[in-house]
Structure formats: C-alpha cells, structure tokens
Amino acid sequence: AQTVTQSQPEMSVQEAETVTLSCTYDTSENNYYLFWYKQPPSRQMILVIRQEAYKQQNATENRFSVNFQKAAKSFSLKISDSQLGDTAMYFCAFMKHSSAGKSTFGDGTTLTVKP
C-alpha cells in the first residue's frame, strides 16, 4: 500500500514571494505518477502539475514547479510569484502506472497568500 505525507498543515506567504510545499510518499512501485491538486474555497479540485516517475526532469507549469527526488521519495511543489488566487488547499497524490485512477492523497496543506 502507498502512503502520502504532507507535513505542513498550514502555510502562508506574502504576495509575489515564493513558497514550497512538501510531500513525501512511500511505495514499492517503480512506475507511478505524482500529482499536485489545488482545492480553492469553491472546493473544485483542479490539477496543478503532474510528474511521471520515470522522468528525471522536474515538471514545470508556469509559476509552478516540482522538485522530484525519486530515491528520497520526495515531491515538493514550488510556487513562484505567489498570487492571491493561489490561496487554496493543496493535495499531493500518488497514482500507480496504468491505473484506472485510484489515487492516494496526502492530508493537504492550506496555503494562504497575504496581500
């Protein structure tokens, strides 16, 4: 069984600053995917970024990037130039390769961007 751990229940950052959210996981699988999802106050879950475990290059999506350390089983999310709209709960998620979608979620980190 997989486990996903987010050790920061709450974080805050000033607008325009950079913040990093941590995520570690445990698995015996070799092929898998990792995701960061965002849940704003509207509670609609939205994909932020994804990473394939077989890729060494860290994924980036505009202001969002990850630091994927496969050996350490670490998958942190960096948000640059934070914006007020980034205020949300962020979930790290693990999915096995060729899965129908069953995922393991972390407990979430509530991020508040302050003006």
Add this chain to the structure above:
Amino acid sequence: GAVVSQHPSRVICKSGTSVKIECRSLDFQATTMFWYRQFPKQSLMLMATSNEGSKATYEQGVEKDKFLINHASLTLSTLTVTSAHPEDSSFYICSARDLGDPGQDNSPLHFGNGTRLTVT
C-alpha cells in the same frame, strides 16, 4: 479538456429520506469513477470505486447498503445515500480519469464540483 459534472451541488434533506447524487463525464467515457467524502479542512476519503456494468468496490468501513452506487452507463455514476442521518452530512466528490487518449497515460483525475449534503 475532460469535464466531470456533479449534481446537485447542494442538497438538504430530512433524516430518514434518501438522496441521489449524479456524476457525469461530459466529453469522455469513464468505465471507472470514484466517490469520496470530505470533511472540512481534511483530505478526500475514498468511499468506493464505481465500475461500469458491475458492482462497486467499497473501501473498508463504508456501508454498501447505506451508500448505493450504480454505474449503468459509460458516462454516469450515481451515489444514493439511503435513510440519511445527520452524521451523513458532508461534502461528497466524484472523479474519473479520461483513458481514451493513448498518449495520455499520465492523465490526471478530473473531479466533479462536489455536493454538499445537509441532513436535518
């Protein structure tokens, strides 16, 4: 992009009645859908995996007679909370993955917008 529609977004019902929540994949076929329950400021708790044309797979501790799941078509799964009680009040979310595109093995889950159930 793939869209999952969930209805209703909000429902209030009296204790002892049943409530049905629908989850539809609008532009893709979903042989598998997932139902979650979420308490405020907590993570998503997987309740069950809905399988088109067959029985749902329930997670440990989830009463299958209480939370009835039907997945009769490739685009629709329903969750019925039977004989609802105040402790069933919660936020329910569905999700599905679009597996139709061969180049999208890394496709993420697409989520409905959730249903806030209040049982009085």
